[in-house]
Amino acid sequence: MVTANWAGNVVFSSRTVHHPTSVAQLQELVAGSDRVRALGSGHSFSRIADTTGDHVRLTRLPPVCEIDTAAATVTVSGGLRYGEITSQLHEAGFALPNLGSLPHIAVAGACATGTHGSGRTNGVLATAVSAVELVGADGELRTVRRGDPDFAGSVVALGAVGIVTALTLDLRPAFGVRQYVYEGLALDDAEEALDAAYSVSLFTRWAGRGFEQVWLKQLESDPEPPVRLLGATRAPAPVHMVPGVDPKHCTPQLGEPGPWHERLPHFRLAFTPSSGDELQSEYFVPRAALLDALRAVDAVREKVAPVLQVSEIRTVAGDDLWLSPAEGRDTAALHFTWVPDTGAVLPAVAALENALEPLRTRPHWGKVFGTAPANVAALWPRMADFSALARRQDPTGKFRNAMLDTYVPL
Numbered sequence: 534m535v536t537a538n539w540a541g542n543v544v545f546s547s548r549t550v551h552h553p554t555s556v557a558q559l560q561e562l563v564a565g566s567d568r569v570r571a572l573g574s575g576h577s578f579s580r581i582a583d584t585t586g587d588h589v590r591l592t593r594l595p596p597v598c599e600i601d602t603a604a605a606t607v608t609v610s611g612g613l614r615y616g617e618i619t620s621q622l623h624e625a626g627f628a629l630p631n632l633g634s635l636p637h638i639a640v641a642g643a644c645a646t647g648t649h650g651s652g653r654t655n656g657v658l659a660t661a662v663s664a665v666e667l668v669g670a671d672g673e674l675r676t677v678r679r680g681d682p683d684f685a686g687s688v689v690a691l692g693a694v695g696i697v698t699a700l701t702l703d704l705r706p707a708f709g710v711r712q713y714v715y716e717g718l719a720l721d722d723a724e725e726a727l728d729a730a731y732s733v734s735l736f737t738r739w740a741g742r743g744f745e746q747v748w749l750k751q752l753e754s755d756p757e758p759p760v761r762l763l764g765a766t767r768a769p770a771p772v773h774m775v776p777g778v779d780p781k782h783c784t785p786q787l788g789e790p791g792p793w794h795e796r797l798p799h800f801r802l803a804f805t806p807s808s809g810d811e812l813q814s815e816y817f818v819p820r821a822a823l824l825d826a827l828r829a830v831d832a833v834r835e836k837v838a839p840v841l842q843v844s845e846i847r848t849v850a851g852d853d854l855w856l857s858p859a860e861g862r863d864t865a866a867l868h869f870t871w872v873p874d875t876g877a878v879l880p881a882v883a884a885l886e887n888a889l890e891p892l893r894t895r896p897h898w899g900k901v902f903g904t905a906p907a908n909v910a911a912l913w914p915r916m917a918d919f920s921a922l923a924r925r926q927d928p929t930g931k932f933r934n935a936m937l938d939t940y941v942p943l
C-alpha cells in the first residue's frame with residue numbers, strides 16, 4: 534500500500550488505495566465514491582496527488598500501447614510510465630518530441646502537472662496529447678479531443694476533471710541524439726547556450742562561478758558541436774550533475790549516438806534518478822526575462838546555496854493549455870534540487886519567490902512552493918475557465934483536495 538510520495542515528504546491522507554483491473558471496475562469505484570483521486574507514480578513533491586478519500590492507482594489496468602502508424606499517434610493506458618512505452622515506439626520507427634529528466638514517471642501523472650523537458654521549440658510533455666479518455670465524476674467514460682471546447686483545460690488538469698484512463702500522443706519519426714557535457718559557462722552566456730541544441734540544460738550550485746555544467750542534447754543529424762562552447766570546455770569523462778553521485782545513473786554522454794529515449798532524459802530507468810534524497814522546486818518566467826531571473830537568484834544565492842544540491846535552467850515553448858506552466862508564453866524554467874529537509878529549505882524557497890515575484894513567476898504544480906494562493910490564481914489567465922470546467926465536470930467536488938481548494942478557486 535502506497536502511503537507516501539517518492540521523496541517521502543508527503544504522507545498521503547487517503548483512507549484506501551484501490552488497484553482496479555478494468556476500466557469498468559474503475560468507473561464503478563468513481564461513481565460510488567464521495568472523494569477520489571488518481572495517484573500516478575507519486576513523483577510530485579507537492580500535495581497535488583493527495584486525497585482524504587479513495588486513492589486509485591491504474592498500474593493493474595491492462596497495459597495498452599497502441600500505435601496508429603498512418604496517423605503517427607500512440608494511445609497509452611493511464612497506468613503506464615514513459616519508460617514502459619518508449620522502446621516500443623522507437624522499434625516501430627517513432628519518437629515522442631521530448632521527455633522529462635526521468636523515464637520513471639507515469640504519462641498521465643506527468644501530463645496532469647505540466648511536466649516538461651528542455652528545448653526552445655519543445656512544449657511541455659502534455660502538448661503531445663491529442664486526446665484524453667477519462668472517467669468523469671458520474672462514472673461515465675468520455676473522450677476529449679484536441680479542438681473540443683474543453684480540451685485545453687482537460688490535459689494539464691491536476692486530476693480535477695476526471696481519472697485519465699488513456700492518452701493519445703502525437704509521434705514524430707524516430708531520431709538519434711548525441712549528448713555532450715561542457716564545464717564552466719558564465720551566467721551571462723545562458724541565453725545563447727540554451728539555444729545551442731535541440732535540448733539544453735544548464736546546471737549551477739549558485740556558488741558564484743556561473744554554470745558548472747552545460748548538458749547539450751543534439752540531434753544526431755546536426756553537425757558536431759564545437760569543442761569549446763562559448764567559454765565552456767567539454768567534460769573529458771561522464772559526469773552526474775549532483776556532486777558525489779555516480780554518473781552511471783545518467784544517460785550516455787561524450788557524444789555517443791543513441792536513440793532519443795536514451796538521451797533526452799538525464800537519468801536511466803534502471804537507476805535512481807537525481808540524487809534520490811531531496812526536495813525540488815521549480816519556477817517559470819517568460820523566456821525574455823531569463824537574464825533578469827538569473828540575476829535575481831544570484832542576488833539571493835547566499836540563502837539558496839547552503840540548502841541546494843543543484844539547480845537546473847531549461848527552456849520550454851509556449852502553449853495554449855490553460856494550466857500549463859508555459860501557457861501563453863515561451864518560458865525559461867529555473868529548477869532547484871534541495872537537501873531533504875523541509876524546515877531548512879522553506880526559508881530559501883521564500884527568498885527565491887520574493888526575488889522572482891516581479892517577473893510573473895509561476896510555480897511547478899508538482900514541486901514545493903509557497904507562492905500566495907491569490908497570486909497563483911492570477912498567474913494563469915485561464916484559471917477562471919479552468920475552475921468553471923472543474924465545477925461543471927465535478928459538481929460535488931469528489932476530485933478536489935486541499936491543494937486544489939487552496940490554489941484553484943471555485
Ligand SMILES: Cc1cc2nc3c(=O)[nH]c(=O)nc-3n(C[C@H](O)[C@H](O)[C@H](O)COP(=O)(O)OP(=O)(O)OC[C@H]3O[C@@H](n4cnc5c(N)ncnc54)[C@H](O)[C@@H]3O)c2cc1C
Pocket residue numbers: 539570571572573574575576577578581582583591611612633634635638639640641642643644645646647648649650691692693695696697698806807897899900
Ligand atoms: C527525480 C525527479 C525528477 C523530476 N524531473 C522533472 C522534470 O524533468 N520536469 C518536470 O517538469 N518535472 C519533473 N519532476 C516532477 C514530476 O514530473 C511531476 O511531479 C509529475 O507530475 C510526476 O508524475 P507522477 O505520475 O509521479 O504524478 P503524481 O505525483 O502521482 O500525480 C501528480 C498529479 O497527477 C494526477 N494524476 C496522476 N495520474 C492521473 C490519472 N490517471 N488521471 C488523472 N490525474 C492523474 C494526480 O492526481 C496529481 O494531481 C521530477 C520529479 C522527480 C521526483
